[in-house]
Amino acid sequence: MRAKHGLGQPWWHGKFRGCGYRITLGREVILDILAKADTHLSAEDIYIKAHAQYPNIGLTTIYRTLDILANLGLIYKFDFGDGRARYELTKGPKGTHHHHLICTGCNRVIDYTDFIDEEVELLRQTEKGLAKKYNFKIINHLIQFYGLCNKCSVKR
Amino acid sequence: MRAKHGLGQPWWHGKFRGCGYRITLGREVILDILAKADTHLSAEDIYIKAHAQYPNIGLTTIYRTLDILANLGLIYKFDFGDGRARYELTKGPKGTHHHHLICTGCNRVIDYTDFIDEEVELLRQTEKGLAKKYNFKIINHLIQFYGLCNKCSVKR
DNA sequence: GTGTCTGCAAAGTCTTTGCACCATA
DNA sequence: TATGGTGCAAAGACTTTGCAGACAC
Numbered sequence: 001m002r003a004k005h006g007l008g009q010p011w012w013h014g015k016f017r018g019c020g021y022r023i024t025l026g027r028e029v030i031l032d033i034l035a036k037a038d039t040h041l042s043a044e045d046i047y048i049k050a051h052a053q054y055p056n057i058g059l060t061t062i063y064r065t066l067d068i069l070a071n072l073g074l075i076y077k078f079d080f081g082d083g084r085a086r087y088e089l090t091k092g093p094k095g096t097h098h099h100h101l102i103c104t105g106c107n108r109v110i111d112y113t114d115f116i117d118e119e120v121e122l123l124r125q126t127e128k129g130l131a132k133k134y135n136f137k138i139i140n141h142l143i144q145f146y147g148l149c150n151k152c153s154v155k156r
Numbered sequence: 157m158r159a160k161h162g163l164g165q166p167w168w169h170g171k172f173r174g175c176g177y178r179i180t181l182g183r184e185v186i187l188d189i190l191a192k193a194d195t196h197l198s199a200e201d202i203y204i205k206a207h208a209q210y211p212n213i214g215l216t217t218i219y220r221t222l223d224i225l226a227n228l229g230l231i232y233k234f235d236f237g238d239g240r241a242r243y244e245l246t247k248g249p250k251g252t253h254h255h256h257l258i259c260t261g262c263n264r265v266i267d268y269t270d271f272i273d274e275e276v277e278l279l280r281q282t283e284k285g286l287a288k289k290y291n292f293k294i295i296n297h298l299i300q301f302y303g304l305c306n307k308c309s310v311k312r
Numbered sequence: 313g314t315g316t317c318t319g320c321a322a323a324g325t326c327t328t329t330g331c332a333c334c335a336t337a
Numbered sequence: 338t339a340t341g342g343t344g345c346a347a348a349g350a351c352t353t354t355g356c357a358g359a360c361a362c
Contacts, residue, residue, distance in 0.1 A: 022336050022341060043327080058344045063327060079235040083352085084326060101292050110290055122278055130301060134266055136257050138303035145286060147294035178316060178361050199352080214319045219352060239327085240351065 015072060026061045029054045031069075040078055040086035040100075040109060078142075082107050099143040105152025112145070171228060182217045185210045187225075196234055196242035196256075196265060234298075238263050255299040261308025268301070 012031060013023055021027075033049045034041070041049075047062045066087055069075040078086040080102050101110040127138045147153075168187060169179055177183075189205045190197070197205075203218045222243055225231040234242040236258050257266040283294045303309075 017337095020341085024336070024342065026343075056344075060328085060345080061343060064342080067328095077237075079237075081233075081235075101286060101290060101294070103292070104295070110292070112286060112290070114285070114289070116282070116285075118274075118278060119282060122274060126272070126275060127301065129270070129272075130257060130268060131303075133270070134257060134268070135306040136259070136266070136301075136303050137309045138257070138301050139260070140302040142298070142300045142302065144298045145283065145292075145294050146296040146298065147287075147292050150291040153293045176316090180317065180361070182318075212319080216320080216353085217318060220317085223353095 012074060015074070019072065021068060025054060026050070026057050027065050029057065030062060030065045031074075034069075034075060034087065034089045037088075040080075040088045042084045042086055044084070046087070076140075080107065080109055080144075099145070101145045101147065101149075103149040103152055104146050105148050108149055110149075168230060171230070175228065177224060181210060182206070182213050183221050185213065186218060186221045187230075190225075190231060190243065190245045193244075196236075196244045198240045198242055200240070202243070232296075236263065236265055236300075255301070257301045257303065257305075259305040259308055260302050261304050264305055266305075 010028070010031065016023055016027075029050045030046060033046055043059065043062050043066060046066070047057070047059050050057045050062065066075065066077070070077050070087075073090060075087050075089055078088065078100070080086060080100070081104075096113050097115075098111045098113040101112050103109075123141065127141070130136060131138050166184070166187065172179055172183075185206045186202060189202055199215065199218050199222060202222070203213070203215050206213045206218065222231065222233070226233050226243075229246060231243050231245055234244065234256070236242060236256070237260075252269050253271075254267045254269040257268050259265075279297065283297070286292060287294050
């Protein structure tokens with residue numbers, strides 16, 4: 001529903017062109033995959049999906065495109081502790097800001113979107129306070145909870 | 157000041173022995189370095205420091221020891237986005253729980269310890285809520301703020 | 313003495329880079 | 338047509354593993 005706008009151009013074309021980047025088939029495929037994904041994909045995950053619909057694509061293009069996207073602020077890059085990075089559209093299908101619950105037993109990751117108003121407000125204030133005290137311009141934050149999911153906590 | 161207790165044994169000896177691990181010179185050196193460090197050290201940082209006072213030590217020992225320490229919950233392992241892990245004693249010299257402000261311009265990391273009471277309380281409640289809703293046993297959390305430090309924000 | 317631990321070297325994994333060719337604008 | 342972009346192969350960086358000798362207990 002938010003995939004296109006105006007003359008049928010994907011929403012990100014403007015941002016891309018504005019930065020001097022070209023729109024290529026590979027990049028379209030990658031963004032399409034990210035837009036449809038409901039989880040955090042690794043570079044290889046994306047490569048496999050992309051390769052299915054565009055067999056000529058190489059892993060290199062995946063990494064290079066992800067790098068651009070991250071710099072443009074279109075995607076987030078996460079580290080869940082398993083040695084490979086995961087990527088996620090800043091404004092995903094769900095479109096909502098969220099945090100992660102990571103099971104240290106099985107590496108499962110659960111998205112957590114149930115923010116309470118106070119949480120958002122507190123975060124806003126904290127950022128403001130930190131910005132002032134440390135003269136730091138805060139752009140983003142990362143919150144992750146670690147623990148054991150129901151299956152893994154039973155095992156122990 | 158909290159380095160020793162009882163009969164002059166470092167505080168962690170008990171925990172180590174209790175888990176069947178042996179106390180070795182290499183491990184003592186590594187823990188000593190971590191205890192004295194006031195920043196997040198990389199494996200190589202630790203290796204260099206350790207090597208200075210115990211030239212026989214190898215990088216392998218550093219990694220293996222850090223792995224044990226992390227599993228024992230004695231250290232935290234962080235990823236600040238520069239491709240190498242950083243380690244920090246759970247209860248450092250400062251002994252305080254803290255979060256990090258990471259400058260995406262120069263990779264500088266600032267410790268942030270000025271918690272406001274509401275923050276701690278809110279976090280506690282959030283954890284409780286998440287634990288209940290997702291049947292997740294939360295053990296730990298990670299909060300990092302990303303942005304530009306004063307030097308880097310001037311540059312742009 | 314026995315089961316761990318260790319250093320070294322080699323292997324592994326994810327990611328980045330060099331280069332010649334190709335495609336977008 | 339002029340820049341950028343791409344795939345491939347190779348290189349790079351950090352971390353892990355195999356193994357024989359050394360050490361803690």
